Amino acid sequence: MPRVSRDGVSIYYERDEGDGTPVVLVQGLGYGRWMWRWQREALAGEYGVIAPDNRGTGRSDAGLPPLVPRLPRKLRAPLSGKLAGYSIEGLAADLEAVLDDAGVFDAHLVGASLGGMIAQRYALEYSRAKTLTLLCTSHGGPDALPVPEETREHIFDVPKGASERETLRHRMRPAFSERFTNRNPHLMDRIIEWRLERDASDPAREAQAAAVLNFDVGNRLDRIRVPTLVCHGTNDRVVPVENGELLAEKIPDARLELVEGGSHCFFIEHADRVTDELRSFLDEHE
Incomplete structure (x- = not known):
């Protein structure tokens, strides 16, 4: 499988061949390529898909200073925030390196959460984006609604004495609706x-x-001049829905689609609805 190096860091990506303009699926914070499995399966062949691993995720290298991963979390987290953290600018440059390596000159960019931020910055800095689809994301800054403090604590909490699986399950709860997790225990086990x-x-x-x-x-x-689809779940407990509304207001050629009752991971919980909206949007601009 292909890799490209930028800034001394190896970035891994996968490519599914298809007939149309490639769809590039950009991951959320910490999430692997698995998060796009429903949309990827639906679009591959028709459009083709490029699925990179964000820096530090999956098979891509982290590129962190050697000392940082060895530090205890209480010392490491503040250091990551101030000195050793990534930037959206750098992650967008990683994406540009991937698309250049893949020989892609036009692409439909689809990003969720962190991936949506990367897609925004990419569209502002580079020229390969044909359309944008922004899911459960924000433009950041003081005007955006922040992640609720209760959710922030839950996501980064490490329950005392919990196993790795129990910790992941605990951290994921705000991203899914309770109804979905209760009705799909086997899928939640697979996601873990x-x-x-x-x-x-x-x-x-x-x-x-x-x-x-x-x-x-x-x-x-x-300054974003490409057609943009903004999708957001109305019950997103991680990135409040008002952020999607702000994006749709501020991007000139943007359309907003709200999924009633949708969680932060509404692209999984409402996979068919999100995929239909995405395919319809792509067909319109293909």
């Missing part, structure tokens, strides 16, 4: 296994979180 296998390590996840905290393109969105 996928996360253990393919997600970012804790140090890389903290470095990605630093990129989110420092992101702000709120006053630049009027």
